[in-house]
Amino acid sequence: MICPIENEDIEVLLAYCSGTVGDAKAAELKLHVSGCPDCAPFVQLQHAVWNALDVWESNPVSSDFDRRLYARIAEVDREPWYRRAFDFVRPMFQQPALPLAAATVVIMAGFFFDRKQVILPVPSQPAAIRVSVTEAEQVERTLDDIQMLHQFDLDSQEAEKPSKSM
Amino acid sequence: MGASAALDIDAQLMLRVKDGDGASFGLLLEKHRSPVIHFLYRMVQNHAISEELAQEVFLRVYRSRSSYEPTAKFTTWLFRIATHLALNWLRDGKNERNQEHLDHDPEGMPRLQVSDRKPSIEQRMVHNVKVNEVRSAIASLPDKQRAAVLMHKYQEMEYSQIAKVLNCSESAVKSLLFRAYESLRSSLAHMA
Numbered sequence: 001m002i003c004p005i006e007n008e009d010i011e012v013l014l015a016y017c018s019g020t021v022g023d024a025k026a027a028e029l030k031l032h033v034s035g036c037p038d039c040a041p042f043v044q045l046q047h048a049v050w051n052a053l054d055v056w057e058s059n060p061v062s063s064d065f066d067r068r069l070y071a072r073i074a075e076v077d078r079e080p081w082y083r084r085a086f087d088f089v090r091p092m093f094q095q096p097a098l099p100l101a102a103a104t105v106v107i108m109a110g111f112f113f114d115r116k117q118v119i120l121p122v123p124s125q126p127a128a129i130r131v132s133v134t135e136a137e138q139v140e141r142t143l144d145d146i147q148m149l150h151q152f153d154l155d156s157q158e159a160e161k162p163s164k165s166m
Numbered sequence: 167m168g169a170s171a172a173l174d175i176d177a178q179l180m181l182r183v184k185d186g187d188g189a190s191f192g193l194l195l196e197k198h199r200s201p202v203i204h205f206l207y208r209m210v211q212n213h214a215i216s217e218e219l220a221q222e223v224f225l226r227v228y229r230s231r232s233s234y235e236p237t238a239k240f241t242t243w244l245f246r247i248a249t250h251l252a253l254n255w256l257r258d259g260k261n262e263r264n265q266e267h268l269d270h271d272p273e274g275m276p277r278l279q280v281s282d283r284k285p286s287i288e289q290r291m292v293h294n295v296k297v298n299e300v301r302s303a304i305a306s307l308p309d310k311q312r313a314a315v316l317m318h319k320y321q322e323m324e325y326s327q328i329a330k331v332l333n334c335s336e337s338a339v340k341s342l343l344f345r346a347y348e349s350l351r352s353s354l355a356h357m358a
Binding site for chain 1: 195199200203204207208213217220221224225228229293296297299300301303304318319320322340343344347350351354355357
């Protein structure tokens with residue numbers, strides 16, 4: 001028999017250890033493993049793992065499991081028709097493409113409205129912040145006005161100079 | 167032969183559920199309740215969470231009854247839902263929960279069966295230590311490897327069925343199992 005480990009056919013050894021190979025194959029493998037320095041330790045360890053996993057038993061199911069489930073099912077049955085109709089399309093929403101497309105549309109719509117929007121006060125912002133923004137704009141406008149007036153003064157002074165020299 | 171017969175029975179029951187037969191849903195629940203809960207328990211290692219997830223599995227089966235088509239084995243479909251929910255649960259809260267449910271979950275400890283031959287305290291302790299080592303070894307596996315091992319070992323599923331549940335190829339399942347058992351061999355070697 002060709003050595004499963006040399007042949008990189010570990011699958012057959014795993015199947016042998018889990019007892020899922022036929023009797024004839026099992027007998028052939030048993031004979032091989034007993035004399036193979038590679039397969040023997042592998043099988044011994046795999047058997048150990050298999051037996052160790054058997055030690056882990058699961059807890060018994062709660063006695064009220066069915067009652068809780070049927071209560072939830074009764075809630076489902078009481079749902080309005082449009083919620084139940086959604087059950088038909090539910091699998092579509094479990095595919096990653098559709099929610100992704102929906103999210104993309106929402107983001108695109110967000111960008112679209114954001115570009116159209118000028119400056120809108122955020123309703124959730126505190127009043128103090130809104131006032132300070134308005135004040136800043138007023139100060140900026142006042143400074144612009146002062147600068148403009150100053151420029152106007154300079155221009156008028158320069159315009160008067162030639163008339164005085166004359 | 168047995169597998170195809172089982173497919174027919176479960177699929178036929180589910181088709182009856184589709185036609186509004188509640189009793190058939192009860193039969194399916196009776197048959198698959200324990201395997202699903204035990205699988206989920208070993209996946210998430212918390213009894214309460216596993217039952218909560220199992221409720222969601224059967225609720226989804228019930229909700230999907232009207233669109234059910236027997237294109238695959240019923241158990242493949244069932245465990246696909248269960249695995250999906252378990253993997254999502256693990257992904258969503260792994261960091262906060264993994265230490266908690268391994269170290270501080272008293273109900274995660276196996277309940278010793280009452281029998282005529284009561285095990286001694288020492289035997290109980292040895293048993294608990296072994297169980298904890300197995301649980302830790304399983305918990306340390308990557309989620310998909312863990313699911314593959316649990317389906318292979320405890321549900322005795324074939325590679326092709328595990329592949330359908332995990333939505334991957336059979337060779338990918340072989341690779342998952344090979345790596346998983348390799349890790350388990352090294353972590354549980356001392357139990358040989």
